[in-house]
């Protein structure tokens with residue numbers, strides 16, 4: 001989903017071959033998670049079928065990379081619409097952390113121990129990301145690290161908050177009824 | 183790393199409130215240790231015991247292996263001036279004095295010549311990105327600028343340990359990052375140990391180690 005819009009954005013900047021798109025994608029968005037060629041070519045095929053991009057040149061030779069792609073006016077309009085639409089905040093109730101806490105309480109396992117271990121793991125991750133950001137040469141890399149840092153921090157705040165309210169939550173989970181929210 | 187500052191099994195009660203019940207912490211030269219934990223868990227009390235601002239009821243604090251918790255008040259005050267630097271969330275600068283004089287205070291109190299102290303203060307302000315702030319009073323600085331002035335003051339006398347209690351408490355994340363980058367770089371460069379109390383995970387992530395205080399124990 002996001003990858004297809006990222007490719008549209010890169011093609012709006014300039015016509016490109018598939019290989020070039022992968023390189024540009026990894027450099028700008030990939031960081032720790034480079035995109036696979038397979039996904040690039042699948043996405044390009046889909047975008048071509050949808051009329052959001054088109055093949056402008058086919059060079060002689062073998063391999064899937066002989067095509068050169070360009071964005072179409074429909075593609076530009078689609079990219080515009082996507083950029084203009086705010087994204088849904090993640091539905092946190094589905095999160096692994098929440099499920100683990102409730103499951104631990106339900107089964108009488110020590111939820112506080114789980115939260116403590118999770119806190120250590122999160123803090124370690126933040127320390128590594130902070131060191132990485134302090135070493136990073138450019139604003140773009142630093143801001144990608146920042147994005148992750150703020151999200152891990154949000155989890156940590158929830159962990160602290162949950163730990164402080166564990167007794168009330170335990171009561172509610174055991175009884176199956178909402179406790180008084182004091 | 184040989185410990186620079188050590189607190190062992192510290193206890194402190196305020197009336198019926200047992201603020202510390204067996205808390206301990208070790209900092210090496212050039213090491214940054216974050217202290218985190220719920221509100222009221224005893225973080226600031228631990229910091230004040232380690233910094234010889236208050237005396238613990240039991241336990242001991244050592245600097246370079248020497249006991250400092252049981253020294254007489256006047257000796258402790260002198261020790262704080264010569265060996266320690268402090269950064270608090272706000273309101274620590276002398277409002278009547280321009281930034282450069284605020285920064286120079288630790289040197290002036292130690293009896294350094296005025297002209298040389300003020301020149302060193304201006305150097306520090308430039309290093310911390312505030313070359314134009316030297317003649318301004320605290321009221322004419324933004325919160326982030328005032329925090330950098332406070333940081334310069336904490337570091338100027340090359341203390342062995344800097345104690346920072348919520349140093350970014352009143353700042354937004356950009357100003358907080360700036361203050362923390364400067365604190366970490368300076369601590370590494372002059373081998374200063376740092377005890378950093380914070381409730382912000384982003385800030386504690388600058389530390390080499392994190393210590394969790396809970397119910398007065400760490």
Ligand SMILES: Nc1ncnc2c1ncn2[C@@H]1O[C@H](COP(=O)(O)OP(=O)(O)OP(=O)(O)O)[C@@H](O)[C@H]1O
Pocket residue numbers: 196197199200201219220221222223224225226227228381
């Ligand atoms: N001078 C004092 N007189 C009486 N009680 C005190 C004093 N200083 C601290 N306390 C109490 O000791 C306990 C620990 O306080 P402390 O300031 O160390 O907590 P903290 O972890 O720094 O909290 P916060 O995150 O809110 O700053 C609290 O219950 C507090 O009310």
Ligand SMILES: [Mg+2]
Pocket residue numbers: 225226227
């Ligand atoms: Mg405190």
